[in-house]
Amino acid sequence: MAFNIIENISLCRLGGFAGSNPEVLGSVLPISNTEERLLLDKALPHGIEPGKFVLERLNNKHIISYVFSMKAKEAGTRDDLASIAVVLPADKRVNVESFQILFKLVIESFVAEIDKVDVTKLKHMIERIYNGINKGEKISIDDVNIDVPSIVKSKKLHLVTEVERIAGRIL
Amino acid sequence: MGLFDIFRKSTKHKAVFLGLDNSGKSTIISFLQEGRFIEHTPTMGKKSVDMEIGGTRMSLFDMGGQQDFRGLWLGELKSARVVTFVIDAAAPQRFAEAKGELDSLLPAIKEHKIHLLILANKHDIPSAVSLTKLINELKLFEVDNFEIMEISAKTGYGMADAFAKFYSLLTGEKVKKNVLAKAISVFDKGGTPIVTTYNKNEIERVAIEGGFLVAITQFSKMKMNEDEESIITFESEKNGTFVVAKSKNLIGSVLWTTDLGVPLEQSKSALKEMLAHLEANAACSDTNSIAFHVEHYCTNII
Numbered sequence: 248m249a250f251n252i253i254e255n256i257s258l259c260r261l262g263g264f265a266g267s268n269p270e271v272l273g274s275v276l277p278i279s280n281t282e283e284r285l286l287l288d289k290a291l292p293h294g295i296e297p298g299k300f301v302l303e304r305l306n307n308k309h310i311i312s313y314v315f316s317m318k319a320k321e322a323g324t325r326d327d328l329a330s331i332a333v334v335l336p337a338d339k340r341v342n343v344e345s346f347q348i349l350f351k352l353v354i355e356s357f358v359a360e361i362d363k364v365d366v367t368k369l370k371h372m373i374e375r376i377y378n379g380i381n382k383g384e385k386i387s388i389d390d391v392n393i394d395v396p397s398i399v400k401s402k403k404l405h406l407v408t409e410v411e412r413i414a415g416r417i418l
Numbered sequence: 419m420g421l422f423d424i425f426r427k428s429t430k431h432k433a434v435f436l437g438l439d440n441s442g443k444s445t446i447i448s449f450l451q452e453g454r455f456i457e458h459t460p461t462m463g464k465k466s467v468d469m470e471i472g473g474t475r476m477s478l479f480d481m482g483g484q485q486d487f488r489g490l491w492l493g494e495l496k497s498a499r500v501v502t503f504v505i506d507a508a509a510p511q512r513f514a515e516a517k518g519e520l521d522s523l524l525p526a527i528k529e530h531k532i533h534l535l536i537l538a539n540k541h542d543i544p545s546a547v548s549l550t551k552l553i554n555e556l557k558l559f560e561v562d563n564f565e566i567m568e569i570s571a572k573t574g575y576g577m578a579d580a581f582a583k584f585y586s587l588l589t590g591e592k593v594k595k596n597v598l599a600k601a602i603s604v605f606d607k608g609g610t611p612i613v614t615t616y617n618k619n620e621i622e623r624v625a626i627e628g629g630f631l632v633a634i635t636q637f638s639k640m641k642m643n644e645d646e647e648s649i650i651t652f653e654s655e656k657n658g659t660f661v662v663a664k665s666k667n668l669i670g671s672v673l674w675t676t677d678l679g680v681p682l683e684q685s686k687s688a689l690k691e692m693l694a695h696l697e698a699n700a701a702c703s704d705t706n707s708i709a710f711h712v713e714h715y716c717t718n719i720i
């Protein structure tokens with residue numbers, strides 16, 4: 248069962264090192280610089296703290312993010328503030344409440360890992376989440392396996408009202 | 419004792435915390451709230467924190483220091499009574515950048531008659547520059563009107579004094595500080611003295627008596643049951659009441675007198691909190707480390 252619901256998933260960061268600024272570290276699918284700026288404002292809202300889920304609206308999109316602290320590369324440096332942000336179309340087809348439940352369950356399966364893993368791994372993680380949810384497949388990262396179709400079934404989630412193919416750019 | 423037990427009164431006042439990213443603004447604010455060091459991730463944009471101390475409501479704006487957020491500073495600053503500008507005293511490579519940002523705020527600070535408090539943070543780092551050097555390097559003598567203080571939001575050094583200053587700039591009121599002890603001494607678990615520190619305002623130095631040291635040595639030999647309160651008092655005619663407490667690796671004592679104006683129980687709990695702080699933060703086998711932490715911690719209690 249393919250849901251084709253996620254238009255974009257990005258890894259965003261405000262580095263803990265001196266001289267950092269908010270940035271998008273990786274996206275599936277790729278987005279433009281202007282889209283990155285717009286996304287960062289929503290995916291890392293002002294005053295946000297690690298451990299929070301955020302739901303924001305940007306024009307005709309929903310942006311759902313999970314904010315966390317990401318292990319600093321250098322010892323003695325504070326951790327980065329990071330977020331995994333998902334962009335969904337804000338139309339009748341998409342049931343954002345159901346999606347939030349699924350996203351939360353997916354994230355919570357990794358949460359013990361998420362503070363510890365590095366950027367490369369997190370980039371793999373977002374790619375797997377993108378494919379897993381869009382194609383309705385199992386997501387497996389290291390020892391963690393998330394069976395998306397069975398979560399959807401057991402929690403009686405209705406992510407979309409009709410299945411449509413989406414392609415390309417989003418914001 | 420939290421830092422806040424020592425302050426009083428009135429309405430809501432706004433202060434903004436500015437300074438380069440990584441200078442320690444969020445760490446300072448959380449130290450003021452919690453009385454201890456807490457590590458933070460960088461601040462995204464801005465965050466406001468409300469605090470109330472004995473009826474005084476304060477709004478502290480913790481502004482993100484990254485380049486992208488500095489455009490927000492002026493907007494918040496205009497309605498504030500105090501600007502606290504934080505500088506990482508151990509990052510001389512960023513002094514010029516900090517000075518540039520401070521300079522760009524000065525016209526608005528002047529126009530809106532805002533108090534400027536500069537905090538030279540990270541004093542605990544050995545490479546941190548002295549206040550004199552910082553004033554020279556940032557040419558702060560060119561700035562009209564400001565207060566400057568040296569602190570560490572990690573060890574707590576200077577935090578009580580800095581908060582007292584901050585509070586009086588913000589509210590126009592003097593703070594009332596309870597002095598909880600006349601002198602504080604720390605011994606290793608065998609009873610050997612490591613450090614003694616005195617209340618800065620005491621003119622006469624306290625004489626540590628022979629009898630007191632004997633009591634410490636005996637106390638060090640006493641085996642304490644887990645549930646037994648490992649705290650004793652020792653009356654001295656000359657000095658007052660010595661309170662002595664034991665923790666896992668250390669023995670601490672404070673000298674309490676009636677003229678301190680605080681109940682003995684408060685000094686006892688301050689002593690216990692200090693020992694817990696030392697056990698958690700100092701390398702207990704290293705006398706230098708203990709002495710250092712006692713000096714820093716004591717700015718909060720005497």
Ligand SMILES: Nc1nc2c(ncn2[C@@H]2O[C@H](COP(=O)(O)OP(=O)(O)OP(=O)(O)O)[C@@H](O)[C@H]2O)c(=O)[nH]1
Nearest residue numbers: 325439440441442443444445461483540570571572
């Ligand atoms: N050694 C030492 N480190 C400190 C002190 N104060 C803060 N730090 C560390 O400095 C780093 C930056 O502290 P923050 O409070 O996050 O800095 P900030 O000014 O709020 O930074 P932004 O939110 O990015 O603007 C953290 O790793 C703190 O642990 C201090 O007094 N001594």
Ligand SMILES: [Mg+2]
Nearest residue numbers: 443444460461
């Ligand atoms: Mg901060």
